[in-house]
Amino acid sequence: MSEAAREGLAAYLFLLPWLIGLFGLTLGPMVASLLLSFTHYDLLSPPRWVGLHNFQLLLSDDRYLHSVRVTFTYVVLEVPLKLAFALLLAVVLNRGLRAVGLYRALFYVPSLLGGSAAIAILWRQIFGGDGMANMILTSLGWHHPPAWLQDPSYALFTLVALGVWQFGSPMVIFLAGIRQIPREFYDAARVDGAGRVSQFFRLTLPLLTPLILFNFILQMVYAFQTFTPAFLVSGGNGSPVDSTLFYTLYLYNEAFGNLHMGYGAAMAWILLVVIAVSTAAVFASSRYWVFYMETER
């Protein structure tokens, strides 16, 4: 056997577990999910082909359409706010502070813990009608604050707050990016008479746009998939009055609660397409706002 053939064979041996996973647990199920989306399947009797019926049903399912609205609202609010906080704090932390390592770590703590069941439960206490937030607001003189989580007009915003609270992980990425900007750029800007504000908007911000794009896509993809806080804060059903009925929560309840597997698979595929299209759209827009430095290395 030739050297190249032996190396190729060895490579496929190293790749074997990953290949089994790729075909058996990723690509195979993706195809199966697509096929299931054209069937009625309740796990007990064999799948029954129904064509596009699930998709037609989805279009007239008010709860489904509502979950789409809830999820889009969440994504549109949470992602930009989170990135704005991340960017602001990264710029401030980069001002040559001595304790920057400690600050960075502490700001990261909510990102570390925020996805857990424990924090979702904590949120449920804090923003309950008689929770910690309202005790503070009442003591500050607001006599009848809303009952946040029990109030359909506010419940979703408490979850947005929970997401934004976790701005530490994009912040850490921005901070690393800011540190890559050569000092000489700022020296040159100062010589040209640029103040701090103009340094930020003309230098820091353009040079960070590739990272803004990266963080935006990453956070958007995650935000579409939000499940844990919605499930735990609402008690599993998107209450009050479906105001926190996230897409994935409805999918979970339909597929695994009511065993509407075909319906759930159709929802999953739509979600996949929406995420792919959103990502592609953001990428396409990046031509107009992302600035890549011409580097010669």
Add this chain to the structure above:
Amino acid sequence: MRALSRVSVYALINVAIVAALVVMLYPLIWMLSASFKTGYEIFHSLSLLPQAPSLDNYISGWTALRLPFSVFFMNSVVLCAAAVLGNTISCTLAAFAFARLRFPLKRVLFAVMLMTIMLPFHATIVPQFVLYEHLGWVGTILPIVVPKFLAVDAFFVFLLVQFIRNIPTSLDDAAKIDGCGPFRLFYWVILPLLTPALATTAIFTFIFTWNDFFSQLLYLGNSVSSYTVPVALRAFIDATSLSSWPQTLAMSLLSLLPIIGFFMAFQRLLVEGISTTGLKG
């Protein structure tokens, strides 16, 4: 004069940052304090200092469900240990092939691997559940652990590929001259140099698995004896009325301690990992 104003600007920034941190971390501090309070006190006093701090919430919370929390912690630890083992082994093997070996279809497979990183898990969850149901795995840790042994978390493959690429290839050449094939190259040359990347993979796998709620709810949520910590916490808010908030908060806090411990021990490694790879915490 100028130096003075500079000092005061820095002092002001520091004060502002500390104030922001206090606001951000206040919920966690409050949680710690509430776990030592009585239920009445939690809902009637804003003070962070409990009037009569007691461990009662921890003691009664530990056994509030049908089985004690030691069972749930043990289940979580076993699950995380198996996930860590699976991810480090399978992802390292695949990463070595992508980073160091030449083989047919390499570019295609690498592109496919990158694409699977961004794939929402919902795209596969329904057929996977059906598959595990038919295999009789629902109710065991296998649906969560087996994919780790098959490198389904492609993100870690990517992380390790990036790391291996930074190891000088002159080492490979030297090993090849000494007659090393791919297997000995992997075991004797690359693997010993991978320790930091393996540690990052292991710690993040642990944290993600410990925090992961969806798959544990789905696969381990039906019988109390298989509950992991997050699933047990969920049962807590289902099974008990508002009067048990103190115990719920105490157990929630306990569930965060392993993550906080890992973070404190490996803070530098973790933050470096996030800054260089964009890993979500």
